[in-house]
Amino acid sequence: MDAIVKKFEDIAVAATQPEVERPSQAEVEAAVRTLLLWIGENPQREGLLETPERVAKAYTEMFSGYGRDPADELGRTFEEVAGFDDLVIEKDITFHSHCEHHMVPIIGKAHIGYLPDGKVVGLSKLARVVDIFAQRLQTQEAMTAQIAGAIQDVLNPLGVAVIIEAEHMCMAMRGIRKQGATTITSTFTGAFRDSPEEQVRFMTLLRAGGRG
Template identity: 65%
Template sequence: MDAIVKTLTRKTDEDRRPTVSEAEEAVRTLLRFIGDDPEREGLLDTPARVVKAYGELFSGYEASVEDVLGRTFEEVAGYDDIVLVRDIPFFSHCEHHMVPIIGKAHVGYLPDGRVLGLSKIARTVEVFARRLQTQESITAQIAHAIDAHLKPKGVAVLIEADHMCMAMRGVQKLGASTLTSTFTGAFKTEPREQARFMSMVRGFNYPA
């Protein structure tokens, strides 16, 4: 019985969220690891600043995309063509090296009687961006969240981003951009709709 209690206690200790003080001490450990002195004047407040910054940079873990998407609207005067929010800037962090991903998202959908408030699309991008991510995952997550909540005829997401893990380390290729896309519904099954979306993203008029 004592062994079981110890096992359960150990699991609880491992699973609990660290305190702010523990997080700050972890930053001090990293400062020592890179060869600096966390007690020197310029670094005295760095652990507290880093922990506070992480609370903002990774606020997506505290957000619910269902709450962000919220209410939809039916009064659209019969509008049933593509709704596109283009060039949504975002900052995320690579889950492999925890360095920045800087990019922009283009999100469109074909309504089926209901539409979203336009700001909700940008906020949905923000929820998923402010987590440790891969670009492939964030692209799919945005599309599937809107698809599940709104149930439109289709959703299209295109993301263009620069990865600091490629620019600052490793191959060190500054300026190399990565493009990812996810299509659902009509955007996946009808090449014309996909072509229209891509044309609108690039600012061209696709023939009716």
């Protein structure tokens, strides 16, 4: 378990962004105009006059994860759970992220399970943790590990299971251009990592009732 905790500490450090001086709103809008010129557009035509401002506003929303800490969402837990100590699963958590290589969308679903150790967290908090990591430039592999690591570090459950299924627009829109290809990644900690039976139980419960 110590090795697992150390692994996720390393991931957390790697995901922490150093303080940098952010460009001004005017500089961001100027950069968008430069990109419009580079692709052969005219930033002065009517339909594009407000595009730089709109892009800056959209980026503020789509990449808001950099200014949020998953520990803030997971910090409030509940211990009065009538003796419940079995597997908790939240599946089909939809998200939109962006590939850090091409800055195009990643669209998918996350499935999370954990084995409580005396306390549980509100289900909406798990979805918020997904959003925090999704609203950053990402690789799917890193995002999967970051979600599991945050839950493990803050809740300290007996184990965490995270599976992500996603379509990458960098494959659908450019390069190989294969629409509909899905990438699946998983991370298991604690009891899920050490016990194949717990992994099987998690997967079986995920399949129960089908997926939305």
